[in-house]
Amino acid sequence: GAGVSQSPSNKVTEKGKDVELRCDPISGHTALYWYRQSLGQGLEFLIYFQGNSAPDKSGLPSDRFSAERTGGSVSTLTIQRTQQEDSAVYLCASSQMTGTYEQYFGPGTRLTVT
């Protein structure tokens, strides 16, 4: 079946602009996670959604970052007033539920802020 998809695959934007990154999880997966991976670094947790529960936003680095998940499926990560330090690969993962279920990752969106 279809895996997790993310769009766009690459995004170049100017400092100060807003960007939206999209994640389509595997159908039926109720948990959805966003991560950021900078060059040579591990995955930095940003936010997760579980069903209709309030999301855990504890990893968002500033109030310029926000995310929503509509209808329990597609999710959008929005970065406002982008800064050069926001340049990274943004990865999305979904799993059947939160807990220790296997996460399936998308291919990521490479964001470059010039």
Place this chain on the structure above:
Amino acid sequence: EDQVTQSPEALRLQEGESSSLNCSYTVSGLRGLFWYRQDPGKGPEFLFTLYSAGEEKEKERLKATLTKKESFLHITAPKPEDSATYLCAVQDIASGTYKYIFGTGTRLKVLA
């Protein structure tokens, strides 16, 4: 504070040369420890979940083990296709959340 440290940062092996990767962790209470493999330009791919000290899991040339402070990923007779970055992550049951804490990974290169 929850912490995951992986070593070495990078490892070069000859084909057939067995070795081990280390993941040291600090959590209040371990819900699970996870190993993932990541190829360049791709998202991580799940390998194993370990839950308690003494547990072992195997898949082809890989075997993961767990103690109360660390996990090892043993690679037996590696092949060039095993070249990748191997990531370790934990969930802390005491955190009250289901977020994962990842290490920075070990970049493995297997030479033919």
